[in-house]
Amino acid sequence: MSRAALAPGMIDETDRKILNALQEGFPLSPRPFAAAAAPLGLTEDGLITRIARLREIGAITRFGPFYDAEAMGGAFCLCAMEVPEGRFDAVVTLVNDMPEVAHNYERAHRLNMWFVLACEKPEGIEAAARRIEGATKLQVRCFPKEREYFIGFRIRA
C-alpha cells in the first residue's frame, strides 16, 4: 500500500462519491455493481471501470469482504518492549525473524518497539512472547484485546 497522497486532480467528484458510498457497504446480490451504481447515477460498467481505476492508482486498499481474523480461528496480541537505543537494530533483527511477528513499529516512547504477534492458537502467543524474551533478554509486555469497540472510521474522500 502506498503511503503517499495522490496528486491533486487524480480523482474527480464521481470517484469521491463512489469511495464515500461504498465504504458503507457493497450489495451481496447477483448484480451488485448494478445495484450500487443506480443511486450514484452510474451504469454498471461505468462503476466497474471506475473501481478498477481507483484500485490501479492506489486509491483503494481493498474491495470485498473484510474478514475478522480472530473469528477465523487465529490469535493476535499487541506487544511492546523497551529496547535500549544501542541494541535497537540487533533487536529488530531478532524480533522480525520470528514468523509470528506480523507487524512491527518503532514508536517514540520509552516502550519504543510495538509489534503484533499472530498465531494459529491462543497458546502460541505466550510461547512466542517468551521466545522473544529469551532471544533478546528484554521484557515483552503483552496487551491482549480485552474488548473491541465498534469502529466508525470513515474517510471523507
Added chain:
Amino acid sequence: MTLDSIDRRLIAATATGLPLVVDPYAEIGRRLDLPESEVIDRLSALQARGIVRRIAIAPNHYALGMTANGMSVWDVDDDVVDDLGAIVGALPFVSHCYRRPRHRPDWCYNLFAMLHGGSRDEVEAKRREVAALLGDACRANEILYSTRILKKTGMRLTGVG
C-alpha cells in the same frame, strides 16, 4: 467458531478482494465450482456470524490525504471505560479502539485508540477532542507516533488448501 472446508476455500478465493465483473459472486462460484446462490448464502451466513465484518471498499487513507496517525492511550475509570470506549470507537477519525490491560506501575493506560488526520497538528486536535469527550473519567493520556515501520506482513490464513 468453526468453518467448513468450503467456507475456507471461499475465504481464500476472496482474500485479495472481489473480481471486477458484473457478477462477482457467480465468478467466485465458477472458480470454486459452486452455484452463485451458495456463494451468496455462505457469505451472508459468515456475515451473520461476524466472520465477514462487511463487504465494502477500503479507501487508502494515505492516498486520500490522511497521512498522519498516532496510537493514543488513555487511563479511563474501569467503571465507565466500556461506555466511553464505544463512543470513542464510533468517531470517524478512529480506526481501531480497544480496551487492553494496564501494566502498573509503568503503564496505566487501558483504552487504546488509533487517531488519523491530515497532519500531526490535526491528530493532536483530535486527541484534544477525545480528551474533552472522556472528561474527568480519564486521568492521563499519551500519544505514540510511529517513527518507522520495522515489519509489515499480510495476515496469513493457514489451513487453506
